[in-house]
Structures are given as C-alpha cells and as structure tokens.
Amino acid sequence: MQTTPETAIDRRSDPVVVMDGVTKAFAGVPALRGASLTIGRGEVHALIGQNGAGKSTLVRILTGAHQRDGGHVIFDGQPVDFRTPIAAQQAGVSTIYQEINLVPYRSVAENIYLGREPRRFGILDRSTMNRNARTLLRRLEIDLDVERPLYELNIALQQMVALARALSFESKLVILDEPTSSLDDREVQTLFGVIRGLKRDGVAVLFITHRLDELYAVCDHVTIMRDGQTVADRPMAETTKIELVATMLGKELGEVRREGQTGFDEARRSKGHDAAPLLTIRNLRREPGLHEASIEIAPGETLGLAGLLGSGRTETARALFAADQPEGGDVQFDGRAVAFGGPADAIRAGIGFCSEDRKGEGIIPDLSVRENMTLAALPTLSRAGVVDPGQQQAIVDRFIDRLGIKTAGPDQRISELSGGNQQKVLLARWLCLNPRLLILDEPTRGIDVGAKAEIQGLIDELAGQGLSVLMISSELEELIEGADRVTVMRDGRSTVTMTHAEVSQDRLLGAMAQGVDPESADPSTRPASADAAGETGAVVGSGRGQ
C-alpha cells in the first residue's frame, strides 16, 4: 500500500500535525531537545527510535499527557496547547494503547459510544446505537456482532473496537502505540486492513513500533528519533531497513571503525573456544516476545547479544535465568539439561543476572551497600540463619576495594551512590558467589564515561579468569570490542552469529535490520527479510569453531 509520490507531496503540503523545536525536561534532565514531527492528512506515519530516544515523550505532548517546555505544535492548521488528554481527544487526536482502556462487560456498541450514547427522551436508544455501530464497523470492514460483550473478544478485535471508537469521534489523527506486540500474524494483517480503511477516510495514523517489517507493509513516511531529537523524516519507499537501523543508532554505513572506543581490550578477544560449551540453549521460547532463541557460550567466553529494542534479547536472558518461566526449549548448563524453577535455582547452579533496569530490578534503594552487595550470598555468609557479620564485612571490604567502589562506607545507602558505583555493587553481588556465567543486560547504560570503561575492563578481566559472560548491549562498539562472538536477535528470534574477526558495524546493522549477515547471505536463496529466521539453526552453527 504505497502512495505515489505526487499524492504524498499533496498530503504533506497541508499537514494535520506539525511539531517543531519541541523541548521537554524532567527534573532538569532533557528528554526532548528540539524534536519535530510532521504528519500529512490521511498519512500513515511511523515513529521509531531506541529506548530513551524521546518517542513517548513526544507522543505524550501531542496527546496532552505532558506539557512541552518549548517549541510549537500545530494541529489541523491551528496552534494548539493541549492541557489534558480530553482536550486533545476533543480536537481530534485519539490514542490506542497496548492495554485497551475499554469496559469489558459492556457490548461492542456500548463501548464505541461510551459516554456519548444516543438517547431518545433521555433514555438510551439501543437500536440506533447498534445500527450506528454496525455502519461504523462496516466502514472498517470488520465483521463483528455489536451486541457481544467486549471481554469475549480477543485482543486484536478489542483493538478494532478501540479503533472504531476513535473513528466515531471523527478523529483526524489516530495514534497506535505498539499495537501489534500482542497480535499474531493474521491479526496484524486485519489491523493493517483497518489502518488502510482509516487512511481512505482521510484519517492520519501515527504508528509506533519496533518491528521494521510492519513499517514497510503499512507506512508512508517515517520519523526517526535519537537522543531527544528528530534525526530523519523520510518517505518509507526511499529508505532501506539498514538505513533505518543505522540512523536509529546514529551510525554511518561504511564508516571506518576507530579502535579502542571502549574499555574492552581487543587483544583479549579469543580466536575461538574449543572447550565444550558451558551453556547451550536450543529454541528457548516465551511468548509474546521470544519465539525461538538458540545460543552457545564456552567457558571464559563473552557472547554478545545484539538486536533492536523488542528483538527478544532481554526476554532470552530472563527466560534463561528463570526470571520468567520459559514456555519451551532446552537449556544445557555445565553438561546437564536444566529446568530452573526460579532465579534461586539459576543462582544455585552458578548463574548471575544484572538487569537492564538497575533501579527497578537491581538495587534495594533503602538498604546499605553492604546489604545490597551480599543479598544473594547471605545463605553462604550465615550459620543457622544468623548472618556472620565478620565474614560479611570481609567480603564487602574486599569487593569495595577490588572494584574501586566509591562509597562513604559499607553502611551508606546504595541509592546515594552514582549509577556506575551502584552497578559495581550489583556486579559484586554476583561475583562474591563465584558464578560460572554472568548475564549482563546493558551493563553500562546510564553510566558516566569513566566508570563505563572501568566496568568494561572488569568484564574482560573476569572472562580472563574463566567466567562466561552473556552481554546484551545496544552499543555496537561494546559488542564489537567486548564480545568474542556476537549473536544477533531479530523479532524474537536468534539469527546470525559472528566471530570477533567477522563482526563489523555494517554487518551488525545489516543483521539487526534484516536477520541475515549481509556478507554471507546468498541473495539467490534468501529473501530479504522475514523468512531468514527459519534458517536459524544452520546459521548459529556456522558461527562457532573457526
């Protein structure tokens, strides 16, 4: 469903939304630094960017959930300043979130007209309401009994109802925030049909997603954000996937690599691990985010896990650690098939896990550095359930010294430490257990440059001592310089694995965008994108033992 260039230009000459130079800071921290967004009438517009790029802040300003600090917003030709989501909705901006905000025990028609039910003599006119609802759904080409209660419908159909509701408001813009994350392929196709229907009616759609294939299926135009700014605004048809990914990550294609951008020492990168793998995962699955992940890690090896947001990297780590129970797949650890009942089992087997969300899933803010550091090791530092303060203190002193943790003392509350020092405490939480495998999800996110290099150096040092590391990172330099091999994930599947010698920025970008390694893919046998996942096993196998 591509528009011809002429109509695209017509639409953009009279846009429905123009946001320009928008700034916004939260508690002094800038989230938007002059972001812009232009959406033509009846245009399906994609908004993409990494975590923290500012997408949701920009959208929330448009929907009246946040107030901007600076810049202009023009909606439907008028300068606007929506103070509340209701004001935005009345002006014609409808938002459909992942979680449907409708009333489950009311009928489809009642939900569509919730709060605006047609009345006769002050009494609900049910027959008119149902008739109007049917007309509306027919316009969207949805076949649905309008008298059924909403809870009987699946998520996809509930979304359709939400869309019909948006249409009944005579919205000029519908915002879809990751609408497909819980839908199966056929449901996605139905949703796309509805989006095209909206477009025919002249309704613009702002589509936020992590799935690149979907952009090409339905979008006319794309806005790419990075670090609170808009870095690209292009017609979809003129942009390749790899360009999208490169722009999103702030990389130039064909860029010559500068070495030593991280604290990792490339001299340590191995030429291959011959020992039997410490960890082998086959077809690990946990819906909706993780369809099939297969990875292998040798003793003392650092395996990087690359991929875009929503590609299933974190889901793989959590399923492996049993933070979330996997729904399928085999895990072999240290030569034995294992099925962990929960994190405590994984920890006992010798695995540690540092979450990407340090604040939400890492630190216990009110507890001291000492208690945070020894939380996982307490059973080993106690006798009959009573903590041995001497042993505890010895461990804490040792790791404060060894990792160079800057703290007023072990009694200091961890929340008073800098991000880098908090991360070191959390690393120590696992190191004092002498683990075999450490899973690090974005180990240096939100950490200042100095501490970042220290932590990277530390990861190298630990790997040198025989610790295996699974390192998830959104920073390509970290994966290129810090990993012995890199497995790339895409849309919930592990795809290509590259050795340190093979890995390069362009190859990583290509694999993240298309699911295949651009330099090893044979174009005659491989379609450009989605089907590549079917060949996972073979590709993973070829990455090892060079």
Add this chain to the structure above:
Amino acid sequence: MASNLSSPAAGSTTSSGRTAIGSIGRSYGGLAALLLLIAYNAVFNAGAFLTVSSLRINLTQVAEIAIVATAMTLVIATGGIDLSVGSLMAIAGSIAPLILLSSAAPWDVPFLGGALAYVIPILVVAAFGAANGFLVASLRIQPIIATLILFISGRGIAQVIAGGRLKSFDEPGWQVIGQGRVLGIPVQAIIMVVVVVTAAWVLKRTVFGRYVLATGGNEEAARLAGVPVVRVKYAVYIVSAMLAGLAGLISIAINSASDPANVGQDMELNAIAAVAVGGTSLLGGRATIVGTFIGALIIQLTGYTLLTEGLSDATVRIVTAGAILGAVLLQRRAR
C-alpha cells in the same frame, strides 16, 4: 539504644548531612515525645504516676499492643499490612477456654491441659496466618483486602467457636501470663520485652530479617537476587498471627473471661498506629522495632495521662488520634 537496635537502613551513618539529621529525627523524635509525656506526668501528676502500681498498670496495658505491633512491623516492612490481628486475638481467646473448661481425659493431667491451652490456639491462628499469606503471596491479592477478609469474618468465627457467649474461668496457674509477676514485674511485660528484643535481633542479625527488608524495599530485585519472596511473606503473616494469638491469650488471662465480641477490639488500628508513630515506612523496606515499641508506649501513655486528668474515654480517643497525627508529621519533617 534506638539507633543500635533499629535496622541499618533507619539508623545507618550517612554521608549527607540532611539524611543524617533525618536519621536522628526518625530514631529520636519518638523518644523525645515519650520523654515529654513521662516528664509531664512526673511534674503534674507525680503523686499517682511515680508509683510502682502505676508503672505496673502501664506495662500491663501496653504489652498486648507492643507484642502485636512488633509483628505488624515485620509485615509492614515487607510492604504488606495485617488487618486481621484483632480478630485473630478473639479466635485464640475463644479456643483456650474450651480446653481449660473441658473435663475430657488429657486435660486432667497436670500441666498438659494448660500447655495445650497455650499451644493449640496459637497453632490454629498460625493456620489462619498462613491463609493470609496464601491470599497475599500466592494469589497476589492486595494485603489490605486480603487481611480485611479475616478482619470481618474472624470475630464471627470466634463467636461461633465460643457458642456466642462470654466464658469465664478460674485457672490461676494458666493465667500467669496475664496476672503473674516475677520479681514484681508483670509476666506479660517480660513476654513483651522478650518479643521486642527477639524481633529486633531477627531483623538486624538474621538472613530472614534481611529478606524481609529486601522484599519490602524492592520485591522484583529481591526475587532476582534469589530471595524467596513468597516464603518470606507467608512467614511474616504467620508470625503476625501467632503473636496476635499470644496477645489474645494474655487478654483473656487478665480478665479471667473470654468475650469474643471484645477481645482484641481495635487492636489492628492501635498496632498500625504504633508502627507509624515509631517511624517505620508504611511503604515497606524500612523498619525499626524499637521505634514501634516507643510508638506503643507513646499511645499508651497519652491515653493514661488523659484518663488520669479525668477526661472521658471519647475525648481520649480524639486526643490520641491527634497525638498520632502529630508524631507522624514530626517524623515526616525530620525525614
């Protein structure tokens, strides 16, 4: 004393001056209020207050609140709350007389009947505590709702067990927990001190104590660090129920009678008030047992002071509520 036995989170030495002052405020604000109450009574009420019998009365009356509030502190430290403690007191109090008044064979053996009249009621309420734990930890129902169920039904259960009647008994040996003295000190005051000191030690020195604070401080982080958060929650609700049961037994021992409609009435609110006044965060993750003990003493002495001034019971309730509000606001400012 306060900073010594309270948790490291509350009493830690901190680098920044502001939190250091806040820490002192948390530990000593309640203590200052308590000393003020004592000073007031010592000056204006010396004749009645500075006597052995007045000390005994106050200790006797505060014991139940202090025991229940100590366990409540642990529950609140995990981010929960237990509204069922008053009803559980009534349940324990309704079971013991059945055993004491029974003439069936085992009860006639010296001491065995009395021992069972302590043990069985406490085990039964422990099972109810496990039920609270099941609702909160396994079914993930919000603690305030989960324990509201037993708050409402528990007193009814107690009345059914007691056959809807007040039961009097006279077992001086058994009633030692409410009426006995050791070296002139009421036995329940000794029990109270043992409970408070043990709980403070558990919170500070044991793995379980660390797990309680970690669970309340950041449940997901604790789970990912291998803390058995579900078991920890079960444990605190069971401990809370057992100590409530103990307080219920003390209550009926004092009165030589069990009235399921009245035993433990309002106890959940007094206990929560003692915890709040004591400076434990109701959000979980921080707790001070000694602070709770001071909080219980403040509530007790406020009531005592006003009653000796000749104010009515109704007035006492209103003024006590005001004192609780004042103490909580004081601690917020200190924080």
